[in-house]
Amino acid sequence: AQSVTQLDSQVPVFEEAPVELRCNYSSSVSVYLFWYVQYPNQGLQLLLKYLSGSTLVESINGFEAEFNKSQTSFHLRKPSVHISDTAEYFCAVSEANAGGTSYGKLTFGQGTILTVHP
Amino acid sequence: NAGVTQTPKFQVLKTGQSMTLQCAQDMNHEYMSWYRQDPGMGLRLIHYSVGAGITDQGEVPNGYNVSRSTTEDFPLRLLSAAPSQTSVYFCASRRQGARGAFFGQGTRLTVV
Numbered sequence: 354a355q356s357v358t359q360l361d362s363q364v365p366v367f368e369e370a371p372v373e374l375r376c377n378y379s380s381s382v383s384v385y386l387f388w389y390v391q392y393p394n395q396g397l398q399l400l401l402k403y404l405s406g407s408t409l410v411e412s413i414n415g416f417e418a419e420f421n422k423s424q425t426s427f428h429l430r431k432p433s434v435h436i437s438d439t440a441e442y443f444c445a446v447s448e449a450n451a452g453g454t455s456y457g458k459l460t461f462g463q464g465t466i467l468t469v470h471p
Numbered sequence: 472n473a474g475v476t477q478t479p480k481f482q483v484l485k486t487g488q489s490m491t492l493q494c495a496q497d498m499n500h501e502y503m504s505w506y507r508q509d510p511g512m513g514l515r516l517i518h519y520s521v522g523a524g525i526t527d528q529g530e531v532p533n534g535y536n537v538s539r540s541t542t543e544d545f546p547l548r549l550l551s552a553a554p555s556q557t558s559v560y561f562c563a564s565r566r567q568g569a570r571g572a573f574f575g576q577g578t579r580l581t582v583v
Binding site for chain 1: 513
């Protein structure tokens with residue numbers, strides 16, 4: 354079984370400031386890692402994912418996350434945030450190469466509300 | 472391209488009433504699932520299905536039933552609604568072999 358801990362429930366920042374949303378996970382097996390974003394009154398959208406290869410992954414809107422296996426972390430960062438980045442962000446894991454009935458199940462963290470102030 | 476469609480978007484029920492939350496996807500995805508989202512708890516898996524005719528329980532299945540008679544549809548049934556089921560419900564789907572799921576827009580359910 355996997356578990357995910359997002360260390361901050363709320364992160365307020367000013368526009369153009371850098372931000373880091375922290376995510377730690379625990380698992381006895383290899384995992385895939387995801388960040389989802391939920392804008393107000395909308396569903397969840399996949400922001401970025403780590404499956405294998407380079408430990409640094411990027412999204413199209415300037416976010417990046419680095420997989421750190423030794424620290425079991427997958428923190429999300431952005432060097433300069435915009436008002437439009439205000440949303441709730443969820444870190445999630447799934448078992449890598451899972452088959453059968455365990456295939457594809459996502460375990461989510463508690464969510465971090467990022468509020469960008471002008 | 473509709474993706475994952477959930478209906479209704481909002482619903483208010485009285486305790487003891489029953490209802491079905493609808494979820495449909497047009498991407499021919501094998502895998503579908505239902506999550507509930509509660510403040511400070513992230514999303515928790517209720518039930519999931521790896522294909523038509525196959526369903527299984529997730530983390531918080533009590534009080535909910537599902538069926539998967541077609542690849543496209545995965546309805547979630549509340550047989551006797553309770554205030555503890557007040558939540559936002561999300562349906563998700565993914566193609567076998569793909570990573571990362573597509574989510575619907577959510578259904579906000581209030582049980583009074």
